[in-house]
Amino acid sequence: MNRLALGLLIVVGLCVAFPTFRERIPNGKNVPNPCQGSSGEWEGVGHNIKFGGGPRNPFGKDFAAAGSKWTTELCNKDSDSDGKTNGEELGDPDCTWTKGGTPSGQATGHPGVCEPMDQDACKSVNAAINCL
Ligand SMILES: [Ca+2]
Structure with missing residues (x-):
């Protein structure tokens, strides 16, 4: 593999959501997409x-x-x-989760996107959120 290809791989790797970071939060691989009309998960939590x-x-x-x-x-x-703690949104309401463990519940919201997104109180918080 030449240096350019290796460099590109590194850059692409850095641009994609850090998979190891997702393992450092409860339900990091199952955070629901809060955008209207969207489904699936939000990889770059x-x-x-x-x-x-x-x-x-x-x-x-x-x-x-x-x-x-x-x-x-x-x-x-x-x-x-949005009135819910990060732990509540990620399924760890009692803040007992540790890396590698099973969260006590499922992720019910996105900890970095104010929900519901169409509420007036959320609009300024979500100004930089890109639903694509
Ligand atoms: Ca919240």
Whole structure:
């Protein structure tokens, strides 16, 4: 493999949602897409676009500030200001999940996107969110 191909692989790898980061939060691979008319999951949980990469959303900023790991403080925080803690949205309402474990519940919301997205209170929070 030549250097250019290797470099491209690295760049692509960095642009795609960090799979290892998704393993550091409860239900990181099952975060529902909050965009209207969309289904499936939101791979780049900490980013403004579903596929990850680029600027971070409020949860991504808090996750980075927490040392890129799930802490009790991060769990209890409501990063997207929608009234639900990150733990509630990701299925760890009691903040007991540890990496590799099974969360107590399923992810019910997106911790970095204020929901429901069409509410007035959410519009400014979600200004940078790109539903594509
Ligand atoms: Ca929230």
